[in-house]
Amino acid sequence: MMHALYETFYQPDTWYSFIRLFRFITVRTAYAAVTSLILCWTLAWWFIPRLKEWEMALNRGRPYLEFQEGKTGTPTMGGIFIVAAVAISTLLWADLSNSFVQMALLVLLSLGLLGAVDDWLKIYYPASDGVSIRTKIIGQLIIAAIIAVWVFNMELPLRLLWLGEEFRTELGNSLFFPFFTAAWIPLGALYIPFVMVVILGSSNAVNLTDGLDGLAVGTVIFVAVAYGGMTYISGHYIFSEYLQVPNVMGSGELTVFIASMIGACLGFLWFNAHPAELFMGDAGALPLGGSIGLVAVLIKQELLLLVVGGIFVIEALSVILQVGWYKATGKRFFRMAPLHHHFELDGMAESKITIRFWIVAIILALFALSTLKLR
Numbered sequence: 001m002m003h004a005l006y007e008t009f010y011q012p013d014t015w016y017s018f019i020r021l022f023r024f025i026t027v028r029t030a031y032a033a034v035t036s037l038i039l040c041w042t043l044a045w046w047f048i049p050r051l052k053e054w055e056m057a058l059n060r061g062r063p064y065l066e067f068q069e070g071k072t073g074t075p076t077m078g079g080i081f082i083v084a085a086v087a088i089s090t091l092l093w094a095d096l097s098n099s100f101v102q103m104a105l106l107v108l109l110s111l112g113l114l115g116a117v118d119d120w121l122k123i124y125y126p127a128s129d130g131v132s133i134r135t136k137i138i139g140q141l142i143i144a145a146i147i148a149v150w151v152f153n154m155e156l157p158l159r160l161l162w163l164g165e166e167f168r169t170e171l172g173n174s175l176f177f178p179f180f181t182a183a184w185i186p187l188g189a190l191y192i193p194f195v196m197v198v199i200l201g202s203s204n205a206v207n208l209t210d211g212l213d214g215l216a217v218g219t220v221i222f223v224a225v226a227y228g229g230m231t232y233i234s235g236h237y238i239f240s241e242y243l244q245v246p247n248v249m250g251s252g253e254l255t256v257f258i259a260s261m262i263g264a265c266l267g268f269l270w271f272n273a274h275p276a277e278l279f280m281g282d283a284g285a286l287p288l289g290g291s292i293g294l295v296a297v298l299i300k301q302e303l304l305l306l307v308v309g310g311i312f313v314i315e316a317l318s319v320i321l322q323v324g325w326y327k328a329t330g331k332r333f334f335r336m337a338p339l340h341h342h343f344e345l346d347g348m349a350e351s352k353i354t355i356r357f358w359i360v361a362i363i364l365a366l367f368a369l370s371t372l373k374l375r
Contacts, residue, residue: 022093025232025252032093032256033263040085040267044078048271048278051075056123074276077119079284082217082264083112089260098253099154100298103147104291105257110143111203111290115282130282140200140286147294148195157249158300161241171246176300178307178371181244195297202293202305205312207285208319208338213274215340215354219311219361220288221265226308226365227295228258233372234299243372246300254295261291274351304371310364311357315339 022028051057056075086108094101114136122130131139156172163182173191177183187194210216233239235252265288271278289312296305306313315338322337334342343353 025235025255028093029228029232029255029259032089033259033266035092036085036089036260036263037267038263039088040081040264041270043081043084044268044271044278047081048075051077051278071276071279074279076123076279076281077116077283078268078272078278079112079119079280079282079287080116082261082268082280082284083108083287085264085267086257086260089263090257093260094256095253098250099150100251100254101257103150103298104254104294107143107147107199107290107294108287111140111287112283114139114143115207115284115286119281119283137200140203140290141196143290144196144199145192147199147297148192151195151297152189152192156298156300159247159249161237161247162244172248172300174300175302176246178301178304178368179374194302198297198302198305199290199293201316202296202309202312203286203290205309205316206289206292207282209312209315209340210280210285211338212340212344212350212354213276214269214272215357216285217265217269217272217280217288218354218358219309220292221262221269222358222361222365223292223309223312224258224262224265226368227292227299227301228255228262229369230301230304230372231255231258231295231299234301245372248299251299254298257291258295261288274354304368307371308365308368311361318342 022031052073052075056077057073087105090101090105096102114131118131118136121128130136152173154172158171160171160182171184171186173188174184174186175191175194177185206216206220209219230245231251231254233243234245234248235250235255237247240247268278268280268284272280292309293305296302318334318339319337322333325331325333335345336342340353340357344350
């Protein structure tokens with residue numbers, strides 16, 4: 001069971017030995033993306049009418065914001081279809097004996113469950129506002145702590161190939177800096193809280209961005225494409241040496257997981273594009289953000305997440321700035337936070353805001369990938 005299709009069918013001495021082709025990460029990556037896309041598209045297409053019948057709308061009584069009148073009655077919790085599609089596709093196409101894949105599935109499913117409970121409570125008990133912020137943060141911290149301790153104790157099988165064999169040391173608990181060929185800081189036990197901050201911050205940043213049709217899920221696609229390329233390079237002996245990035249042995253398998261995420265998000269975007277027929281909710285935003293943060297940690301590209309996920313960072317900072325400025329002056333810095341609502345209140349069309357944010361996300365992703373060669 002631990003190897004799923006990866007070990008079940010890919011045996012070299014059988015009559016169907018041609019299936020050995022699927023041992024290649026590139027092939028399984030492509031099929032994982034297609035599988036999750038079809039799964040998510042099919043699930044959403046079948047369930048949307050039923051979610052409406054069940055009144056699974058977060059804002060069925062009143063719109064979340066006055067300028068979002070047209071969204072009243074739109075079903076939410078669509079993130080469960082993304083999580084289901086990513087999990088099933090990963091189970092089918094990835095090597096489940098790989099510790100990195102196990103971590104990714106743990107983060108995806110656990111944060112997905114937490115987000116689903118929050119969405120469900122908001123729907124059926126509007127007065128409760130779902131899971132309290134304190135409880136939600138504690139739940140995220142527990143999940144992040146489990147992963148952080150796991151990563152810390154496993155000592156990532158990391159090599160700096162271009163510096164010579166003698167540098168095969170336990171550098172997994174170090175913080176590496178982008179743009180430089182050999183710059184890192186050993187964090188020791190501090191690496192545990194650092195990992196927790198990355199996963200927690202990434203998870204909530206994506207959640208804050210999820211406020212306009214297609215905005216969060218579309219941005220996640222661009223970020224995931226960039227990190228998909230980096231996971232493949234990180235796990236490839238030759239490419240990692242040529243580009244002088246840490247070679248984390250076994251991390252290439254995360255490319256399959258990332259591809260599953262991209263496919264599922266594309267399938268979901270079909271229904272979430274403006275005007276949205278289905279909202280993602282915390283059930284999708286929390287696990288997608290947490291998964292991206294985890295991948296960044298495992299391939300030692302945590303700081304680059306600030307660039308690749310720049311849209312998420314800006315959205316989160318806008319909320320922090322708004323709250324801090326209001327407490328200090330009693331006035332609002334933006335018309336409304338997160339930032340996308342500021343532009344919306346300024347009269348900009350929702351679809352224009354989304355597309356412009358996407359353009360910025362693409363530019364940031366391309367710039368982040370270019371830094372690999374700048375080394």
